[in-house]
Amino acid sequence: MPSQTIRLGVDIGGTFTDVVLEVAGDVFSTKVLTTYAAPEDAIIDGMHQVCAKAGVKTSDIEQIIHGTTLATNALxxxxxxxxxxxxxxxxxxxxxxxxxxxxxxxxxxxxxxxxxxxxxxxxxxxxxxxxxxxxxxxxxxxxxxxxxxxxxxxxxxxxxxxxxxxxxxxxxxxxxxxxxxxxxxxxxxxxxxxxxxxxxxxxxxxxxxxxxxxxxxxASYLGRLEDRLRAEGVRCRIFLMHSAGGIISLQNAAEFPVRLVESGPAGGAVFAAHIAARYGLDKVLSFDMGGTTAKICLIKNQTPKTSRVFEVARTYRFKKGSGMPISIPVIDMVEIGAGGGSLAHVDALRQIRVGPESAGSEPGPACYGRGGARPAVTDADLVLGKLDPDNFAGGSITLHPDASRSALTEHVGDLLEMGPVEAAFGVAEVVDENMANAARVHAVENGEDLSDYTMIAFGGAAPLHAGRLCEKLGVDRLLVPPGAGVGSAIGFLRAPFSFEANRSVYMKLSDFDSEAIKTLLTELKAEATGFVRTCDADAPILSGFKVYMRYTGQGWEIPIDLTEDQAMTPVAEVFEARFEEDYTKLFGRPVAGMDIEITVWSVNATTPPEDVSRITEVAGGASAASDTKRPVFDPASGAFADAAEVARDGMGSGDTVAGPAAVVEAETTIIVPASRQAIRQPDGCIDIKVKG
Known part of the structure; x- marks a missing residue:
């Protein structure tokens, strides 16, 4: 994809709208509360803020890439x-x-x-x-x-x-x-x-x-957005992030809006994959926690895992099968109702429950002072000292700790005979355990051991909880990249133009038809390439080939990647060997004597990914300067501890801070547990590892 000088990434979330402006490699960002009645209002507000920070005019923007939860929320x-x-x-x-x-x-x-x-x-x-x-x-x-x-x-x-x-x-x-x-x-x-x-x-x-x-x-929203941007002097093309981690044109997005259902989380996975490539990491657990949901994704060999079916709006404890299946290409991730705005309550069994209901941005958690009366995860984080009430969202929102304590006492503490701090501890532990359990299940379903993985955390709330999550999962290393609070929006700017075309044509290997396969894959390649050409008429395009195969009589298939040569000069023995190789990786052994069948054929056309330079990592050096301390609750000991407060911008390459600590910035706060220490790497990532 040709590099742009000035590009804007916009992610509409359930609570905040994140806006990122990239000017010749420099990133300027902001978070504004999502405006539900007219989502484009928050985009315009955020765009003006980042343009003012960068000292550019809105008419200077050369490309806009947008992702949204509007489609998901409507469903x-x-x-x-x-x-x-x-x-x-x-x-x-x-x-x-x-x-x-x-x-x-x-x-x-x-x-x-x-x-x-x-x-x-x-x-x-x-x-x-x-x-x-x-x-x-x-x-x-x-x-x-x-x-x-x-x-x-x-x-x-x-x-x-x-x-x-x-x-x-x-x-x-x-x-x-x-x-x-x-x-x-x-x-x-x-x-x-x-x-x-x-x-x-x-x-x-x-x-x-x-x-x-x-x-x-x-179609109505995208039309209004285009008109509003034109009225603000923006003349560039607008693109949309789709669920499989690529970019499509505004016109194609309006025609196939179901492809946008997971567009925001997909941007986050692309962002994490970019960081993984920078550090040469082949096993990464992407953890994205915003205001409404938490998303967990496995990234192997710097590529997010993908699927062709996923579920929206699960109604029964997030159980597979209880939602609305959507059959489109999508980055495979587990998503649960656990965000900063997720509301806490006590159920009939006197157990603390958190989510999936969210306070959103209207009225928001109790501490926002916008009319919310029920406690949210953000209220618990505030009472536990993880948040500075005077510097939340870059100081744009003043938090009210008294409102948080009152809400936690009324809806949790009084029912369970707890004080506000104990109630907040309970809420935080429940939401952290919910997320840890979701990660464990997702790893088991994919045959992975998370102890070998590095976590990359982003989203406004993730750095507050990621350290504790690593302790629960036995993950030794955590990276919090610069711009973590607006990670998905940055991910949009790292994504290629792409489109995946797929089609079901049933074929047994015993009836293998090379000519029919070549014709089918050629048609799918032309279809996918045509969509990409609507975004960029001149860029080189790469094609990825995939078939979904199973043993005859099985209910579901597994995806098998093929090289272009294997796909376009198809040989039955090669297809069989590739299937048995991947089947054995998943299930331990192939099944002898059974015919194999193909059900779905897929071609993904994409512009080449941008080059990623590996960084030279540094070991810990001098201690980061810290003039202030603040009490932060340590869940491992069950008590408050004096935590060093360090400004992220003030940390130089190699600077180290030992936990417990709070590394603060405008869009989020990184909580370093007592069991860990944090090192600032040359690219600005905060590298959190177990103390040696």
Whole structure:
């Protein structure tokens, strides 16, 4: 990707909107409270602040890259467009029946999440395509016209079209789209063969419904944002971060907004991968904790792990299967409702619970003084001494410790016969253990031992909790990079232009067809490259090839990476060898005597990543200057300890501070536990290790 002189990265979170301006390698940043009614207001405010810091005009900005949780929040809060689904007769209830799997085996009162669209919003047409893509029942245009009449009469503003096996033959879906465009030109239309051309109708139907549900909302927001930026003198192109860790054009984002669902967290994973490359680290645990959620991602060989299906809005203790499956390329991470704004309460069993409900930015935690009465994690951090009430968010928000103590006493302490400090300790330990447990489960699911990993922490709240998390997980090293408080927004500026095209075509190795494979992968490569060309017409483009394979009879596949030569000159024996190699890494041994099948084919087109220079690490040197100390609660001893307060900007390369300590900056605070010491590396990273 060509380097830009002045670039702006913007990340809209559930509590704060982070804005980063990069001017010839120098980074200027700010955090402003997210404005829910009009998210673009916070962006404009933040943009003016960073431009003033950098001494540049808004018209000087040459590129804007934006990530947002708006799409996710619209799905979680069920506030999308009035949407209809048109599907094949007999499949009307697929999105409600789900896969009939039980995500909690022993709950006799298990309630499945409600589908995005109730039954009266789902319509059927008589047509049928079989599993080979052959038309068994032709679609009658008159049948479609009758359904369109019902949709028009009911006043739907968006329509999702999902027909059985349309990923193999999209003729009927395109016919429905053409009729809708002719009869209802103002109605938004999404077809599953474009949004998610993959097998498994429940996931595919759910994905196209989600796309249609948020499409008018995102199109309206992106249009307003573009207009507001133009009014402020910004004339550059605007790009969006997508869930797989790359950048797409504003127009493609408006057409496929479901690809934006995890765009903010994806930026964070890219940011962590960039730091990992700088330090030559091959095993990294990325920990991103903001105001509303915490995100944990495994990064191996400086590349975040990816997946093609993930869940939004899990309703049952964050259990897999209890959410809304979205079938798109995405960086694989575990996300839980544990952020600075996550609210604490005592349940019927007299246990402290934290999240997933969040105070957000309106009204925010009790200490914000904006009307919040219930205690949040930020309130606990303030009472425990981790935060300076006069210098929160660069001094833009004054915190009120008395309000925190009152909220913790009323909602936790009085119920459990605890004082405010003990209640705050309980809340902090619960949220830290929730995050540690999520990391353990994620590591086990991927066959990894976290003791070999280095944690990279970022997000406004992560540096406050990362040291304790490392103690719980047995992780010896923690890196907190410069700009950690706005890490995801910086990650946007490090991401390449990219797009992944995938398609389900079932093939057994015993029926291996080299010519068909070459044709399919060539088409997917052209499709993915076309999307990237809408962002940059001249940049060199690299292609990555992946197939999803399994033994015949298994329910799910594993991803197998192929070189371009292996993909474009396909040989069955090579595919088999690559599958058995990766299968053995995951499960210990291959299964002899069974046929192997391929279900999904994928090509990712991307501009080359930017060059990353390795840093020369330094050992600890002189002690960092510290004129002040403040009491910070030490969870290991269960008491307050005098912690050195050190300004991050005042630390020179090699300067060392022994825990307990608080390394302070405008956007966050790094808490160094008593068991660790921190060293400032030459690139500004705070390197926290176990005391020798």
């Amino acid at each position: 979680i809060e069920r506030r999308g467009a009035k949407t209809a689904l048109i599907t094949t007769k007999g499949f009307r209830d697929v999105i409600e029946m789900r896969t009939e799997s039980r995500f909690e085996q022993y709950d006799l009162n298990l309630t499945l999440p409600e589908p995005l669209l109730p039954r009266q919003m789902r319509f059927v047409v008589e047509e049928r395509v079989n599993a080979k893509g052959e038309v068994m029942i032709d679609l009658d245009p008159a049948d479609v016209e009758a359904v369109v009449d019902q949709i028009a009469e009911a006043g739907f503003t968006s329509v999702a079209v999902g027909l059985i096996h349309s990923y193999l033959n999209l003729k009927h879906e395109e016919m429905i789209r053409d009729i809708l465009a002719k009869r209802l030109p103002d109605v938004s239309v999404s077809i599953s063969s474009e949004v998610s051309p993959q097998m498994r109708e429940y996931e595919r139907f759910n994905t196209v419904v989600a796309n249609a549900y948020i499409k008018p909302l995102m």
